[in-house]
Amino acid sequence: MANQSTNLLPAWLASSESIVFTVLRSLLITILATMVVAVLAQVFSRYALDFSLTWSEELARICMICMVFLGAAVLSRDNEHLSVTTVIELFPPRLHHLCVAFAQIVGLYCTWYLAKGAWSALVREWAQVTPALQVPFGLIYSVIFVAVIFMILWLALNLLREVLIVLQFGKPDQHK
């Protein structure tokens, strides 16, 4: 529903937003494909080569974490996280949009803490590395932090959009 009123936003914002979206989409595809290949490699290597891979499970888990946070950002973009809309759909349009705006505010409330948490974990665990792949935890938390920042940006954009819509209701002879 958010995208119906994209025209309310300035062009530069809309186009940079869509670039970010395209990049995240390709990242999600790559990450999921990597997960599948890693776990299949683990099975193949164990049976065909009689050799147990040490890195595959860890790689797949790291991919999953990155995918979920980046995916959650993409889902925020179009308000696609699972929600119960049965009640607010009964509301008059203006109140309905106010509720959608409120949902973005609650989202911002949560993501604010998530961003703070991700940042402090990033700083604290920067130098620690994962056992098999020696990936710094800081790197994983950086991905999470960036994903949460995108979540915040999209929530803020949606909030702005909903507020603009609500304000338009105030003008005479619109949305009648």
Next chain:
Amino acid sequence: MTALAILAGTFFVLLLLGVPIVYSLIAACIVLLTSDGLMSAQLVMQRVYAGVDSFPLLAIPFFLLAGKLMEAGGITRRLIDFAFYLVGWIRGGLAHVAVLAATMFAGVSGSSVADTAAIGSTIIPRMKERSYPPAYAGSVVAAAGVIGSTIPPSIPLVLYGVISGVSIGGLFLGGIVPGILMCLGLMAYIYFSSAPGTEVGSEPEAGDRPGFGRVFVQSVPALLLPGIIVGGIRTGAFSATEAAAVAVAYAFLIGIAYRELKISRLPEILYRTARDTTLVMAIVGAASLVGYVLTIEQIPSSIAGWFADNVSSVLVLLLLINLLLLVAGCFLDGGSAIIVFTPVLLPVIKAFGIDPLFFGVLMSINLMIGTITPPVGLSLYVAGGIADVKIGRMMVAILPFLCVHLALLVALMLFPQLVTAIPDLVYNR
């Protein structure tokens, strides 16, 4: 108990105001932690992270992907053709075909909603063409979708297995008999409700179709998949996650062999799987925070204590828990309910000597019935969307099918052997 009131109160108010489940859960936890002076952003982040960081849970994206690949590879159409030969001639016609096809597709997909979408998109338009009432067509498919997460593989059972520590292979085996009973129950209801002269009475369908032999041969690969998954896990050849990855490779190869799976469609399929996974896993992360908050507030043990003081019979306990879960399933999606309730209920049922494997299957079926109950009945929305029926009418049309599922739930409570017989036999428990 004030802690529970704050947590549940905040959650439900936010939920009903249309705030996404994932934010409602996190915000409720933050509010409670703040009021107790225990709030730390790092702790919140860490719990969400820990909830998602699990190798067994990787089975979820893989099973979702395998189902989507099978669908893109044309397996849905073949299963429907096959089901048509087996049951299309029975009174009730296409409705039986829908139920049986959903049951067979259940062996490919681990999710009720995915099952509903896959079968529904093909069969609901066909049922409408044959002048079945659209709300009836939608309800048949939505109700049959519940089988999707009962017959292995099953995403809710993966979640339960990860949290409870019960073997996922054992849980999968436990879902087989209830899944088949569900299929038979729905078919029996369809048979009796489509007596000649009733609104849905319908002739068996005939038409130009490929020969039975070919349809059967082409359906076999899909029908073998649950066997490969369960067999692979049971013999110790694979973990559940590896079995799911093998299922992906298998589905991919079948799609290529049928010459229907286009490589150019792969990115879109992967993207949609990643999104569907995130829908589930974001809530898993949030729910793991809830689980942690419940524990530090000692809510599970006080609930277990309450049950121990006030309930004496196992059957009454199961009834109470199932009523609670049915109500919860109306508001929460099944996956989040499993993550929130398993740590709370596990100590209770263990204290009463109830088999955790049996309980897991029961709980999963109960909560998956929530996919067809308003207001958060996802399958109801999906099927209603395909059938082009208003959700209000779907809610009425689904009622008799809901009763079939509830009857099965009661039967399972009375006869736990229906769930445990196969796992007992296979695992020598």
